[in-house]
Amino acid sequence: xxxxxxxxxxxxPLYLSTFFxxxxxxxxxxxxxxxxxxxxxxxVGLMAAVYAVVVPVLEIPSGVLADRWSRRGVLILATLAVIxxxxxxxxxxSVTAYIVAAAFLGVFFALQTxxxxxxxYDAVLEETGDSEAFERTMGxxxxxxxxxxxxxxxxxxxIAQFAPLRATYFLTAPLLALSAVMLLWLREPxxxxxxxxxxxxxxxxxxxxxxxxxxxxRAIIALTVVGALLMQGMLEFGPLWLVALLVPPFLYGPHxxxxxxxxxLGAVLGARRWFTREWTVRxxxxxxxxxxxxxxxxxxxxxxxxxxxxxxxxxxxxxxxxTRRLHDAVPSTIRAGVASGxxxxxxxxxxxxxxxxxxxxxxxxxxxxAWLFVAIGVxxxxxxxxxxxxxxxxxxxxxLEGAAAALPSMAIQPAFPPDRFLPxxxxxxxxxxxxxxxxxAGSGLxxxxxxxxxxxxxxxxxxxxxxxxxxxxxxxEGRSPKDVxxxxxxxxxxxxxxxxxxxxxxxxxLERHFQRAEGAS
Amino acid sequence: xxxxxxxxxxxxCVEVVxxxxxxxxxxxxxxxxxxxxSHLAGCAGCSAALDQFRTTIKLSGRLTAADVSSLDPLTxxxxxxxxRRPRRK
Numbered sequence: 001x002x003x004x005x006x007x008x009x010x011x012x013p014l015y016l017s018t019f020f021x022x023x024x025x026x027x028x029x030x031x032x033x034x035x036x037x038x039x040x041x042x043x044v045g046l047m048a049a050v051y052a053v054v055v056p057v058l059e060i061p062s063g064v065l066a067d068r069w070s071r072r073g074v075l076i077l078a079t080l081a082v083i084x085x086x087x088x089x090x091x092x093x094s095v096t097a098y099i100v101a102a103a104f105l106g107v108f109f110a111l112q113t114x115x116x117x118x119x120x121y122d123a124v125l126e127e128t129g130d131s132e133a134f135e136r137t138m139g140x141x142x143x144x145x146x147x148x149x150x151x152x153x154x155x156x157x158x159i160a161q162f163a164p165l166r167a168t169y170f171l172t173a174p175l176l177a178l179s180a181v182m183l184l185w186l187r188e189p190x191x192x193x194x195x196x197x198x199x200x201x202x203x204x205x206x207x208x209x210x211x212x213x214x215x216x217x218r219a220i221i222a223l224t225v226v227g228a229l230l231m232q233g234m235l236e237f238g239p240l241w242l243v244a245l246l247v248p249p250f251l252y253g254p255h256x257x258x259x260x261x262x263x264x265l266g267a268v269l270g271a272r273r274w275f276t277r278e279w280t281v282r283x284x285x286x287x288x289x290x291x292x293x294x295x296x297x298x299x300x301x302x303x304x305x306x307x308x309x310x311x312x313x314x315x316x317x318x319x320x321x322x323t324r325r326l327h328d329a330v331p332s333t334i335r336a337g338v339a340s341g342x343x344x345x346x347x348x349x350x351x352x353x354x355x356x357x358x359x360x361x362x363x364x365x366x367x368x369x370a371w372l373f374v375a376i377g378v379x380x381x382x383x384x385x386x387x388x389x390x391x392x393x394x395x396x397x398x399x400l401e402g403a404a405a406a407l408p409s410m411a412i413q414p415a416f417p418p419d420r421f422l423p424x425x426x427x428x429x430x431x432x433x434x435x436x437x438x439x440x441a442g443s444g445l446x447x448x449x450x451x452x453x454x455x456x457x458x459x460x461x462x463x464x465x466x467x468x469x470x471x472x473x474x475x476x477e478g479r480s481p482k483d484v485x486x487x488x489x490x491x492x493x494x495x496x497x498x499x500x501x502x503x504x505x506x507x508x509x510l511e512r513h514f515q516r517a518e519g520a521s
Numbered sequence: 522x523x524x525x526x527x528x529x530x531x532x533x534c535v536e537v538v539x540x541x542x543x544x545x546x547x548x549x550x551x552x553x554x555x556x557x558x559s560h561l562a563g564c565a566g567c568s569a570a571l572d573q574f575r576t577t578i579k580l581s582g583r584l585t586a587a588d589v590s591s592l593d594p595l596t597x598x599x600x601x602x603x604x605r606r607p608r609r610k
Contacts, residue, residue: 071572084522228578414539421535431533436566440576447576456580460589473582492548500542507577 022148045358157253266316415504
C-alpha cells in the first residue's frame with residue numbers, strides 16, 4: 001500500500017501533464033478549419049499520406065534520443081513540438097503553412113511514442129521493485145488521456161461555435177505549456193531499461209517471413225491492416241463528411257467525442273467472449289459493410305455521425321481478438337518484430353489509401369470516395385468471417401504451422417541443462433548427474449509461498465506461445481493429454497515434448513528462485 | 522554426493538529426467554516403467570528431479586487460466602497505439 005502511494009506521488013506530475021496535454025481543443029474542428037484555409041479532399045489525403053510516411057521514419061531516432069539522453073527531456077521536447085504545431089496551425093492561412101504545422105505534430109508523435117511508457121515502466125519498477133503494477137498504472141494514464149480527449153472534443157466544438165476556429169488552436173497552447181511545466185516536477189527514473197528497438201528492415205523482414213508463412217497468419221495480418229485502414233480513415237477523413245454536409249461547428253464536438261469514446265468502448269466490446277461467436281461475427285461483419293454503404297448513400301448529418309461512431313466501435317472491437325490471434329500465431333522470438341512490422345505495414349498501406357481517397361473525393365465527390373471505404377469494409381467483413389469465429393487453439397495452430405514453414409520450429413530445451421550431467425564419453429558414469437538437483441518437498445523451502453506461485457506465473461507468461469498453450473491446458477486447467485492433442489491438433493509425442501519443455505523451463509525458474517530465496521535468508 | 526544407480530539399471534539419469542513427463546503421463550510401457558522405478562529407487566538425483574517436477578506441476582495447478590492470460594505486450598502495444606490515435610491528427 002505504501003508502495004502504491006509512493007508510486008502515485010511519484011507519477012502525479014505525469015498524470016497532470018497527460019491531462020493538460022490531452023486537452024486538444026482544435027482536434028474536433030481541424031478538418032473544418034483546413035477546408036476554410038483552402039484544403040481540398042485531395043490535399044487532405046496528401047497530407048495524411050505524407051504524415052503516414054514521416055512518423056514511422058522519425059520514431060527510430062527519437063527512441064535512440066530517449067534512451068541515450070533523457071526521457072523526461074524527450075517528453076518536454078515533444079510537448080514543445082505540439083506548441084509550435086498549434087501556433088503555426090492557428091496562424092495558417094495556406095495549405096503549405098498548415099502542412100508545416102502537421103509536420104511538427106508528427107515530430108511530437110514520434111517523440112512521445114514509447115517514451116511515456118518507458119517512464120511509467122521504470123518508475124513502477126523503481127517504486128515497487130517489480131513491474132506488476134505497470135498495466136494498472138498505464139491504464140490510469142490512458143484513462144486520464146481519454147477523459148481529456150473527450151472533454152476537449154466537446155469543449156472545442158462549443159468554442160468553435162462562438163469564436164473563430166483559430167481560437168481553438170491558440171487556446172490549446174497555454175494548456176500545453178502547463179503540461180510541459182508539470183513535467184519539470186517529474187523525478188525521472190534512473191533505471192534505463194534499454195528498449196529493444198528493432199531496425200525497420202529487421203521488422204519488415206520478420207513480418208515478410210511471417211506473411212509468407214501463409215495460411216491463417218496471412219489472413220490475420222491482412223485483417224489487422226484493413227481494420228486499421230478503416231479506423232485511421234475514419235479519424236482522418238470522417239470529419240470531411242461533416243464539412244460536406246455543412247453541419248454547424250458545435251456538432252463537431254460530439255462527433256469527435258463519439259469517435260474517441262468508441263476507441264475505448266470498442267476495446268471493451270472486443271474483449272467479450274461472445275464477440276467471436278460465429279453468429280455474432282456474421283452480424284458484425286454485415287454491420288461493417290452496412291456502415292460503409294451508409295456513408296456512401298446518406299446525407300443526413302446525425303445518421304452519418306452515428307454510422308461513423310458505430311463503424312469505429314466495430315473496427316476497434318475486431319482489432320482486439322485479431323491482435324490476440326496474431327500474438328498466438330507468432331513465435332515469441334519474432335513477436336516484437338512482427339508486431340512493429342505490422343504497425344509499419346499499416347502506416348504504409350495508409351499512404352495509397354489516403355491518396356486515392358483524397359483524389360477520388362476531390363474529383364467525383366465524397367460519396368464516390370466513400371466507395372473505397374465500402375471496398376475495404378467488404379474485405380474486412382470477409383476476413384472477419386474467416387479469422388474470427390475459429391476456436392482459439394485451432395487458429396493458433398494454423399498460424400504456428402504457417403510460421404514454422406518460414407522459421408525453424410521451436411527448439412525443445414531439456415528439462416535440466418546438459419552441463420548438469422557427466423558427458424557421454426565419461427568413463428565411469430556417462431549421462432549421470434554431475435550436479436544433481438535436491439528435493440524441494442520437506443526441505444523447508446517456501447514451495448507454497450505467494451512468491452513461488454508468482455514465479456511460476458511469470459515463467460508461464462514468458463514461455464513461447466505454443467509451449468504455454470500446452471502447459472496452461474494441461475497443468476493449469478488440468479485437461480487430459482488426449483483433449484489437448486485434439487484441441488491443438490498435435491501428435492502425442494509433440495504434445496508431450498512441448499509440455500516437458502514448458503515444465504522444464506518453469507522448474508528451472510523455480511530452482512533459481514529458491515536459490516535466491518535461500519541466499520537472501 | 523549422490524548415490525549412484527546400479528549400472529545394470531541400464532538407464533542414464535539424463536534419459537530418466539527427459540522421460541519424466543511421459544512417465545508421469547503413464548505413457549511408457551510396463552518394462553520401461555519398471556526400469557525407471559528401479560532407477561528412481563536407487564538415484565537420489567533423479568528422485569529429486571521427479572520431486573521438483575511434481576512441485577512445479579502442483580504450483581501450476583494453483584494458478585487459473587486468467588492468471589496467465591494477462592494482457593500480453595503485443596495487445597498492450599496495440600491498444601495503446603489505438604488509444605493514442607486521435608491525437609495523431
